[in-house]
Amino acid sequence: MDRTILHCDLNGFYASVELLDHPELRELPVAVCGDPESRHGIILAKNEAAKRFQVKTAETIWQARRKCPDLILLPAHHERYRAYSKKVNAIYEQYTDLVEPFGIDESWLDITGSMHLFGGDPRQIADEIRGRVKGELGLTISVGVSFNKIFAKLGSDLKKPDATTVIRREDVERVVWPLPVTDLLFVGRASYKVLRQYGIRTIGELVSFGREPLVRLLGKQGGQLYDYAAGLEHSPVTRAGEVPPPKSIGNSITFRRDLVGEADIRAGVSLLADSVSARLRRQGMMCSTVQVTIRDPNFKNICRQKRLPAPTCLFRDISQAALELIAQSWDPRAPIRLLAITGQNLVPEADAGEQLDLFHRDASPRREKREQLERALDQIRTKYGKGAISPSATALGEDIDHPAGHAGSIPPPGGSRRGEDA
Structure with a gap:
């Protein structure tokens, strides 16, 4: 039987937390940066209004303001982000004890063994969690629902903000394989440059290329990417703190x-x-x-x-x-x-x-x-x-x-x- 995995991704997390104290700025382009007074500061996060001006995370303030002269800059408050991250994960843990954080603003949830307690419909459970995070904390999340962690994360990336996307096993060929191969987790710029030379531009083309040729091309990473694209990834969702920290x-x-x-x-x-x-x-x-x-x-x-x-x-x-x-x-x-x-x-x-x-x-x-x-x-x-x-x-x-x-x-x-x- 397939598992039911959710991937919950907070939308524009840093900016969303800052806007809780500045509701009057919600519809205006806003970005969070490390040093608002410095021309050479870096954009750490932005809201949806700033995204419409093509403002990007990790670009310099002067680059962002060249695109959006009226961009409003707010300083970062990392302690608040950590506090809100804990609050959000506390909500997730009310639905399952299998919650695995993936950074400060993302988490996987395995609800396979507990979803019958909440009606049994994965989409409905995802929507309920989205509603609770929004109603109780004022933040929005996008949720991907699938049978493994990779496709659950892919689903959360497909529709933003504040949306639920379900990818069932029978949806993979129609929904996943036409997507750009760069949408697959861990396909970075360097890997894509190699794949493109062999005509691999979509996730489906990566699967068609075959596992062994990918291993010869990219080594161990090639086999891993094939398994991800073909839906063969089966790693468990681990509880926070379950894996001992490295020495x-x-x-x-x-x-x-x-x-x-x-x-x-x-x-x-x-x-x-x-x-x-x-x-x-x-x-x-x-x-x-x-x-x-x-x-x-x-x-x-x-x-x-x-x-x-x-x-x-x-x-x-x-x-x-x-x-x-x-x-x-x-x-x-x-x-x-x-x-x-x-x-x-x-x-x-x-x-x-x-x-x-x-x-x-x-x-x-x-x-x-x-x-x-x-x-x-x-x-x-x-x-x-x-x-x-x-x-x-x-x-x-x-x-x-x-x-x-x-x-x-x-x-x-x-x-x-x-x-x-x-």
Whole structure:
């Protein structure tokens, strides 16, 4: 028997929360940004009125105002967003104990075993949840209903705002397969560029291409994308907190050529620190210790650790700590075959935030701005692919999330590569 999965996505979450205090602005174009006074600030969220002017998340304020001169800017209040996220998930948990958050504004719900308690009609239950979130909290959600997590999320993306979309197994060929392949979860700009070269532009064309050819083309990711497109994804919805948090988050690369010299080392560190910091943010964690492992061409390893002044998930903090460790323990003229950076002694973001407020009051505003910027970059990569934007110390030629032992490449440092729409 098929499961019944809901994917609930809060519409324009940050902007919607801010507009609760400014109802007079609801019909006007509004955006939330990290620093409204800065010409170089980043758009973090926008309402439906701003969307009609093509204002986009993660673009600069001056770009947004060029499209919409009357755009109203509001500052971000992340504590309020976290509080409302908890309230929304508390409503979801009244319908099932299987609620899996996917970021601060999205959650999957498995109502297979409980929907008989609420009338047994998945669409009706989704509509009821939408009504409760709107009536009790003043926020709107879009809900996708399907037999697995991937198609449930796809459904929530199809109609916005404040809508329910049902994708049954018999609907897949008619509803899902004609959609652009970029609508499929985890098909980013880099993957699409490869798929397009083989004439794959829709989800249906991806299925027709076949699983094995996709594996040969994209590796493990190709098989995963085929399973997603063909409706073969069966991962469970896990309860919040059910999966134990990781004890460490790290990444390593065995390079195609040895790194020699400070420029090469800085580029390698930038590549790895960027990956580790992004993964920490995805897990909602911060690290208190940075570890660096170096292997030379003779397979001799050294490992060094550094305790940080405060927990962090920022690229700048992690890369700086790693560079300091390398400078203290390695001759930059000696070749490096493998480099690894690991964040250890992890703490949840909420706990880390309290420590920062207590011990680093003066630095907190600057840190928050940096964190907002890096989260905006995460959003760009989610939409356009991991290679869409990169640290200035390295121009990424490949996916940043190389597994240990996978060959990567370190091009000359000093440039950055951005997606056309970033």
